[in-house]
Amino acid sequence: MVSTIQNTDVKQKDADRAVVVAVTSRAVFESAADDGGDVYGVGVAFPLLQALHKVNERLLEESSAESLLFDVILITTDDQQQQQSSRITSSTRHYGLEVSRFCFSSQEDFTESLLKNNVQLFLTIDRDEVLRASQNGVLSALLDQQLASCPSEQLRVMISGDAVIKPDTDPMPPGQKGAQSFSTQLGQMRQKFGIFNSPLSIVLVTLHGGRESCGDALRTLRSRGVSVDEAHCLAGAPRGPILSVLRPHFLLSDGVSYLQE
Amino acid sequence: MVKMSLDPVQVMSGQVKELKVAPSSNGESRGSWEAKEEFDQDHLGLTTKPKPPKPENAVTVAVSSRVLFRTEREQKVFEQKGVEEYLRYQIEHETEPFAPGPAFPFVKALEAVNTRLRELYPQSEELFDIVLVTYNHAHVGIRLINTINHHNLFIERFCMTGGSSPIGYLKAWHTNLYLSADADKVREALAEGIAAATMFMPEKLTEVSDTQLRVAFDGDAVLFSDESERIFKAHGLDKFFEHERDNEDTLLDHGPLKGFLEALGKLQKKFYAKGQRLDCPIRTYLVTARSAASSGIRALKTLRAWGLEIDEALFLAGAPKGPMLEKIRPHIYFDDQMFHVEGAAEMGTIAAHVPYGIAQKYTKQKTSAGK
Numbered sequence: 001m002v003s004t005i006q007n008t009d010v011k012q013k014d015a016d017r018a019v020v021v022a023v024t025s026r027a028v029f030e031s032a033a034d035d036g037g038d039v040y041g042v043g044v045a046f047p048l049l050q051a052l053h054k055v056n057e058r059l060l061e062e063s064s065a066e067s068l069l070f071d072v073i074l075i076t077t078d079d080q081q082q083q084q085s086s087r088i089t090s091s092t093r094h095y096g097l098e099v100s101r102f103c104f105s106s107q108e109d110f111t112e113s114l115l116k117n118n119v120q121l122f123l124t125i126d127r128d129e130v131l132r133a134s135q136n137g138v139l140s141a142l143l144d145q146q147l148a149s150c151p152s153e154q155l156r157v158m159i160s161g162d163a164v165i166k167p168d169t170d171p172m173p174p175g176q177k178g179a180q181s182f183s184t185q186l187g188q189m190r191q192k193f194g195i196f197n198s199p200l201s202i203v204l205v206t207l208h209g210g211r212e213s214c215g216d217a218l219r220t221l222r223s224r225g226v227s228v229d230e231a232h233c234l235a236g237a238p239r240g241p242i243l244s245v246l247r248p249h250f251l252l253s254d255g256v257s258y259l260q261e
Numbered sequence: 262m263v264k265m266s267l268d269p270v271q272v273m274s275g276q277v278k279e280l281k282v283a284p285s286s287n288g289e290s291r292g293s294w295e296a297k298e299e300f301d302q303d304h305l306g307l308t309t310k311p312k313p314p315k316p317e318n319a320v321t322v323a324v325s326s327r328v329l330f331r332t333e334r335e336q337k338v339f340e341q342k343g344v345e346e347y348l349r350y351q352i353e354h355e356t357e358p359f360a361p362g363p364a365f366p367f368v369k370a371l372e373a374v375n376t377r378l379r380e381l382y383p384q385s386e387e388l389f390d391i392v393l394v395t396y397n398h399a400h401v402g403i404r405l406i407n408t409i410n411h412h413n414l415f416i417e418r419f420c421m422t423g424g425s426s427p428i429g430y431l432k433a434w435h436t437n438l439y440l441s442a443d444a445d446k447v448r449e450a451l452a453e454g455i456a457a458a459t460m461f462m463p464e465k466l467t468e469v470s471d472t473q474l475r476v477a478f479d480g481d482a483v484l485f486s487d488e489s490e491r492i493f494k495a496h497g498l499d500k501f502f503e504h505e506r507d508n509e510d511t512l513l514d515h516g517p518l519k520g521f522l523e524a525l526g527k528l529q530k531k532f533y534a535k536g537q538r539l540d541c542p543i544r545t546y547l548v549t550a551r552s553a554a555s556s557g558i559r560a561l562k563t564l565r566a567w568g569l570e571i572d573e574a575l576f577l578a579g580a581p582k583g584p585m586l587e588k589i590r591p592h593i594y595f596d597d598q599m600f601h602v603e604g605a606a607e608m609g610t611i612a613a614h615v616p617y618g619i620a621q622k623y624t625k626q627k628t629s630a631g632k
Contacts, residue, residue, distance in 0.1 A: 210417030241433035
């Protein structure tokens with residue numbers, strides 16, 4: 001059973017223009033140390049939500065009528081948390097999170113919820129959920145618990161260069177299309193800010209390939225209107241140390257994306 | 262924000278695309294052997310590119326774009342017209358490769374050593390690894406890649422931080438040596454225990470060997486600590502001699518470049534092991550103001566105790582270093598005193614300043630430092 005509740009505290013976004021990002025409530029709220037109170041503790045994805053909010057704020061500062069904004073919805077698939085749906089909504093209000101909708105569904109049909117809500121990016125701490133969402137054509141990424149420990153205020157999105165260079169194959173795998181359109185929208189958002197002091201940073205990382213891959217990725221992204229801020233070419237070097245300096249919030253690849261393998 | 266108006270067709274045509282077989286293959290399998298052969302022919306050279314080593318196994322040299330290449334004109338645009346104009350200029354001139362900078366001959370020489378090492382030890386990862394570390398924006402990336410291609414450099418790794426400090430990345434890359442035009446960044450790196458030096462473009466560039474890497478070091482405050490220099494600066498030459506004599510058998514403490522000399526020594530031994538001592542493509546030099554008969558002894562004893570061999574030790578006993586360096590023609594010469602660095606540069610030697618120790622308080626610069 002899938003149900004959606006609107007958050008009346010928050011102004012609803014323009015359905016045609018907004019970039020819908022779904023995050024699981026299990027990622028946003030910490031339910032482990034449960035003292036049974038009204039409000040959950042903050043979880044891994046909490047700083048991410050704040051960063052998304054900051055981008056929206058700055059976009060509206062640039063233009064008060066801006067409609068290309070992040071539209072964040074909280075999706076609850078966890079049975080335990082579902083039973084406490086009011087706690088989720090009250091926690092959201094307590095922290096003043098800019099969540100426009102709450103979706104409740106079971107583990108089995110949460111992908112239906114994603115598709116119904118036109119979700120362009122799904123973020124979760126559960127690998128299985130990432131796989132399943134991808135298989136259903138929804139761009140999704142795994143939130144890394146280690147990296148979340150030193151969050152940045154700036155929204156840092158990592159794009160995998162090894163995936164970008166794939167030539168447009170016909171038919172395009174569903175994940176690829178989602179990644180392309182999301183990165184294009186990200187590029188549009190990025191263009192509204194100057195070089196420095198941007199609330200959003202796009203980081204290109206080529207994990208396996210060398211400078212050719214990186215160059216191709218930069219060119220391809222540029223042709224889509226995506227200006228990259230940082231570019232790191234690893235050419236097979238271990239990614240751990242560099243990722244901990246980069247501190248991306250999530251990684252965009254094509255379909256299944258893992259920050260740490 | 263810079264608006265791009267590039268025709269995608271223009272951009273995408275003529276690109277060499279690497280053959281990628283991603284783990285989540287989209288089922289586009291090249292079943293027939295002929296098809297694969299054909300594809301490979303389009304990518305001649307890519308299949309013969311050696312795999313870069315793991316950073317922790319290699320001697321990693323991080324160079325900034327401003328010392329690897331000459332970017333004075335672009336720097337001027339940045340200073341006079343701001344970052345947006347600077348990036349626009351870079352993109353406009355994207356297909357124009359930069360000219361070689363002061364670190365260029367050094368990097369070429371590192372690659373020559375790698376070629377020899379690979380011949381002798383094809384499976385080993387004990388090689389030089391070069392990482393381009395720049396706080397440039399990724400907008401400049403394509404021009405840098407075009408330049409690397411143009412000069413046939415073997416650089417597969419880079420780090421364009423888009424304005425944030427590169428220091429954290431230096432550590433993540435297990436950097437053994439960092440070369441930059443920015444004295445502040447170099448000081449930060451030294452403070453983090455990473456060997457680093459600021460490089461300057463000499464007015465005339467003397468020719469250096471393209472078969473043998475030559476690295477020259479000053480002694481005090483470069484290979485060794487600055488303790489003796491402190492004595493000299495505080496109490497004069499006589500006290501310095503006295504102190505060195507009294508402490509002849511006490512090892513000097515290590516300086517910021519000791520580790521790099523050690524790394525070079527390890528690679529040298531690999532050539533010796535294959536009977537190539539006379540033909541070794543790495544040669545190291547100590548060029549010090551100490552005297553052979555007196556203060557130099559302590560330096561030699563220290564090096565010996567550290568198990569470090571230096572190929573040539575030149576004790577100048579205070580004589581100017583310029584002429585000696587002109588004879589040696591090192592690919593890089595490390596000194597803690599700007600006075601010596603500038604003197605060397607005037608004679609065409611590629612000199613790098615190590616901003617470490619007491620000498621920094623007594624800078625007698627002829628020109629303003631670190632651009």
